[in-house]
Amino acid sequence: MKQYLALCERIINEGVWVENERTGKRCLTVINADLEYDVAANEFPLITTRKSFWKGAIAELLGYLRGYDNAADFRKLGAKTWDANANENSVWLNNPHRKGHDDMGRVYGVQGRAWAKPDGGTVDQLRKIIDNLSKGVDDRGEILSFYNPGEFHMGCLRPCMHTHNFSLLGDTLYLNSFQRSCDVPLGLNFNQVQVFALLAIVAQITGHKPGKAYHKIVNAHIYEDQLPLMQDVQLKREPFPSPKLSINPDIKSLEDLETWVTMDDFEVTGYQHHEAIQYPFSV
Numbered sequence: 001m002k003q004y005l006a007l008c009e010r011i012i013n014e015g016v017w018v019e020n021e022r023t024g025k026r027c028l029t030v031i032n033a034d035l036e037y038d039v040a041a042n043e044f045p046l047i048t049t050r051k052s053f054w055k056g057a058i059a060e061l062l063g064y065l066r067g068y069d070n071a072a073d074f075r076k077l078g079a080k081t082w083d084a085n086a087n088e089n090s091v092w093l094n095n096p097h098r099k100g101h102d103d104m105g106r107v108y109g110v111q112g113r114a115w116a117k118p119d120g121g122t123v124d125q126l127r128k129i130i131d132n133l134s135k136g137v138d139d140r141g142e143i144l145s146f147y148n149p150g151e152f153h154m155g156c157l158r159p160c161m162h163t164h165n166f167s168l169l170g171d172t173l174y175l176n177s178f179q180r181s182c183d184v185p186l187g188l189n190f191n192q193v194q195v196f197a198l199l200a201i202v203a204q205i206t207g208h209k210p211g212k213a214y215h216k217i218v219n220a221h222i223y224e225d226q227l228p229l230m231q232d233v234q235l236k237r238e239p240f241p242s243p244k245l246s247i248n249p250d251i252k253s254l255e256d257l258e259t260w261v262t263m264d265d266f267e268v269t270g271y272q273h274h275e276a277i278q279y280p281f282s283v
C-alpha cells in the first residue's frame, strides 16, 4: 500500500500535465514506476484507503486467461469494466471490424490465446507457458504478450498491461508484468490485484511456489477530474495492513480455469478499508 501512496504523491508533486487526445482530458503524468508484490508472503496489494472491488479485478483477469472478446462474457464473470470501452467510444462504434453490441475486438486474451499467424492458424501463448512450467521448464521466453500492433485497428483499446513474463528459479515462480499506460486511481487499483493473482494462480496450477511479482509501469497518470478526490480525500486517509488472498486448492489446471472457476473460488480475509470513492472514468 505504501508504494501505491508514494506513486500517487509523486504524481502530485512531480507530475507534468499532458493533453490526451483519445479522451479529451488532461492527465498529470510521471514516467516510470516499479512496484513489487510479495506473493510468497501473501501480502495481497489491495488498496485500503478506499473500498476496492477486487472481485471485478480477478474476474477481468480470468476473462483474459479464457481469451474472451466480449463485454457480456466479462459481465457474467462479474466484471463490468469493459462495457464502456466496448459500447461508448465513438471511434470504436464506427469501426467496421466491430461485430456488434459488447464486442471488444481482438484485444488482450484474444491475442494471448489465439494470436493469428501470417501463415495460417493461431498461437496459444498461455497453453505453451503452462505446459512448459508444469514440466519445470523455463526457456527464458515464457512470455504472454497481448501487444499486437498488426491488429490494433481490430480492437477497442490497445492493451495497457501488455506483457507478462514468467521465470522459474528452482521450484519458485516469478513474474514480471509490463504496463504502458496506467490510470492510477482506477486502473492500478485493479492491475495490482491482477499481477499478484496471476502469479499466485499460475504457480498453483503448475505446481510451484510463488515468489515475487514485479510490475513495471511506463506512463502513470491521474486524470484532471480525478485529482481533487485523490488529493483531498484518498491521500488524507491512513492505510490499513494488507489482507490475504486465498484460492480454491481444487483449481489445478488451465482447463479448470477455463471451465468451472468462478469468483466464489477466491476469498479475501482481513480486509480493513476506508469508504468507497467513486472516481470519474474516461472512455
Ligand SMILES: Nc1nc(=O)c2c([nH]1)NC[C@@H]1CN(c3ccc(C(=O)N[C@@H](CCC(=O)O)C(=O)O)cc3)CN21
Binding pocket: 052, 053, 056, 080, 081, 082, 085, 157, 183, 186, 187, 188, 189, 190, 277, 278, 279, 281, 282, 283
Ligand atoms: N480510463 C480508463 N481507465 C482504466 O483503468 C481502464 C480503461 N480506461 N479502459 C479499460 C480498462 C477497464 N478498467 C476499469 C474500468 C472500470 C473500473 C471501475 O469503475 N472501477 C470501480 C469499481 C467497479 C466495480 O464496481 O466493480 C472502482 O471504484 O474501482 C476499473 C477499471 C481498467 N481500464
Ligand SMILES: O=c1ccn([C@H]2C[C@H](O)[C@@H](COP(=O)(O)O)O2)c(=O)[nH]1
Binding pocket: 022, 157, 158, 160, 161, 181, 182, 183, 184, 186, 187, 188, 191
Ligand atoms: O488495465 C488497464 C487498462 C487501462 N488502463 C487505463 C490507462 C489509460 O488511462 C486508459 C487507456 O488509454 P490509452 O489512451 O490507450 O493509454 O486506460 C489501466 O490503467 N489499466
